[in-house]
Amino acid sequence: MIQKKIAIILASLLLLTSCAATEPEPLSTLSQYETQKLKWRDCYGNYQCSSLLVPIDYADLSVGAFSLSLLRFQALDQKRRIGSLVVNPGGPGASGVDYAYNAEYIVSPEILERFDIVGFDPRGVGDSAAIKCLSDAETDASFAADPKPDDEAEFALFISDARDYFAKCAENTKHLTNFSTVNSARDLEVLRAVLGDEKLNYLGKSYGTYLGTLYAELFPENVGRFVLDGAVDPNSSNREAVLGQAIGFESALNAFISNCLKSSSCALTGDLQSARIQILDLLAQTAITPLKSKSGREVTEGLVLLGIASALYDSESGWPVLRDAFNEATLGSGTSFLTLADQYAGRQEDGSYLSNENDALQVISCLDQNELETVSVFKKGVAEFSDKAPIFGPYLAYAGLACRYLPNLGSVEQIVIKRINTKPILVVGTTRDPATPYEWAQSLAKIFSSALLITLDGDGHAGHGRGSTCVDSAVDRYLLTGSVPKSELFCAK
Numbered sequence: 001m002i003q004k005k006i007a008i009i010l011a012s013l014l015l016l017t018s019c020a021a022t023e024p025e026p027l028s029t030l031s032q033y034e035t036q037k038l039k040w041r042d043c044y045g046n047y048q049c050s051s052l053l054v055p056i057d058y059a060d061l062s063v064g065a066f067s068l069s070l071l072r073f074q075a076l077d078q079k080r081r082i083g084s085l086v087v088n089p090g091g092p093g094a095s096g097v098d099y100a101y102n103a104e105y106i107v108s109p110e111i112l113e114r115f116d117i118v119g120f121d122p123r124g125v126g127d128s129a130a131i132k133c134l135s136d137a138e139t140d141a142s143f144a145a146d147p148k149p150d151d152e153a154e155f156a157l158f159i160s161d162a163r164d165y166f167a168k169c170a171e172n173t174k175h176l177t178n179f180s181t182v183n184s185a186r187d188l189e190v191l192r193a194v195l196g197d198e199k200l201n202y203l204g205k206s207y208g209t210y211l212g213t214l215y216a217e218l219f220p221e222n223v224g225r226f227v228l229d230g231a232v233d234p235n236s237s238n239r240e241a242v243l244g245q246a247i248g249f250e251s252a253l254n255a256f257i258s259n260c261l262k263s264s265s266c267a268l269t270g271d272l273q274s275a276r277i278q279i280l281d282l283l284a285q286t287a288i289t290p291l292k293s294k295s296g297r298e299v300t301e302g303l304v305l306l307g308i309a310s311a312l313y314d315s316e317s318g319w320p321v322l323r324d325a326f327n328e329a330t331l332g333s334g335t336s337f338l339t340l341a342d343q344y345a346g347r348q349e350d351g352s353y354l355s356n357e358n359d360a361l362q363v364i365s366c367l368d369q370n371e372l373e374t375v376s377v378f379k380k381g382v383a384e385f386s387d388k389a390p391i392f393g394p395y396l397a398y399a400g401l402a403c404r405y406l407p408n409l410g411s412v413e414q415i416v417i418k419r420i421n422t423k424p425i426l427v428v429g430t431t432r433d434p435a436t437p438y439e440w441a442q443s444l445a446k447i448f449s450s451a452l453l454i455t456l457d458g459d460g461h462a463g464h465g466r467g468s469t470c471v472d473s474a475v476d477r478y479l480l481t482g483s484v485p486k487s488e489l490f491c492a493k
Helices: 030-034 096-101 109-114 138-143 154-173 181-195 208-220 240-260 274-288 303-312 316-328 333-346 357-368 373-390 401-405 438-447 468-481
Strands: 041-043 047-055 065-073 084-088 115-120 200-205 224-229 425-432 451-459 490-491
Touching: 030 181, 047 181, 047 438, 065 096, 065 181, 065 357, 084 096, 084 181, 084 208, 084 303, 084 490, 096 115, 096 224, 109 115, 115 181, 115 333, 138 154, 138 303, 138 357, 154 333, 154 357, 154 401, 181 200, 181 208, 181 357, 200 208, 208 224, 208 438, 224 468, 240 274, 240 303, 240 316, 240 373, 240 451, 274 303, 303 316, 303 333, 316 333, 373 401, 425 438, 438 451, 451 468, 468 490
Parallel strands: 084 115, 084 200, 200 224, 224 425, 425 451, 451 490
Antiparallel strands: 041 047, 047 065, 065 115
16 A cells, blocks of 8 residues: 655645535436536636546446546646646545645646646545545544554454444445546546547656556557656555565665664664664564653554654655654654654644545555455465565555455456557656655556656655756656657666
């Protein structure tokens, strides 16, 4: 499961909402969906808002329709406008509307001049027929819970919690099996048609690369200028993907430790291996006795681990806070760990959550990877996970097991991707990306017949917009002209 944490987004996102509407009346034919007229209205200063009708079930239009929330920043130079650039930050479950609201931070002034920046909340996300499973208090408890079953009693509780979770999802959300990314890719085609663009120009980050890849598989002839950054390997099994991510976080943590040990203010001591043992000891201690925080909330083992992971997404902003967190922990305080964990989860100081991203991520991830492996397979895999990623592996080894308890999961359509023939696209990968390992970018580039790989030698998640002139100029040139570099690029930070 891949989380959206892009460093260039403002630390505090403005949550964009509108009044919830009843389920809209469906249209009779797909052509009617693709020729609907968007009603744009001014909103949030220099932006425009609208909504897009899409079928709930593309195989049976009579089931009904979803209304997807849209936001647009119009090209500043309308006379030289190239077209729309649809953006998606990933997740799954992250808001494309919120992402587009930060257009000036995610693309260059030159792109803002020539493209309408369009963001949409995919089905199930934000203000687009939101998936809802847990209350805020239940979400708090979920993040604070023991993330690693160490014995049969804890394992039984893990399974019970999974059953309860998806029972609540099914109770609180209609059409639960219709929220897959395959359907979101079909929604993207409806959006392209309605925007009036001959080809889809697209900037997808993190899990947004999977959405873009599925679109390209389904509609290769309509692929325009595509940038897929922080790539997901669409052909990895759930186990392969999670193990790769565990190893990626492990590598990113090692990079942090090596940097921290050079500082006189680092609470970790000794060499890399001794520092790693200190982190393992901290996790073991907090499993028994949680750290305290200024807010009075207990900082459990799960929240410490989440805080560490959160900091690794961005070396510039996250590493200093993580260093402070380890320092505070020596005094029995987990306040900085809690701050990092809450940022990751989108929790506000009043205990509410910015969006439904956590529920959407869980459900959509399961729908996209509906491999119903047995419990014994997961248990056998713990040893491999622990060997290859000793800190993160034991916690991620059971990722995906809960999906077994999502109702009717086996009925969800799956697409196998082998080779995609499109016009030239760009794939961007970062060598020490914790969430989407660099190897995934290499694999994705090989799937496309004409993909050009841009490599950023650096730390953190995704590569575009992180301060590398080499990466950013190549992406801008491609979006503005359609021209790709003559050969693969290897860029320094």
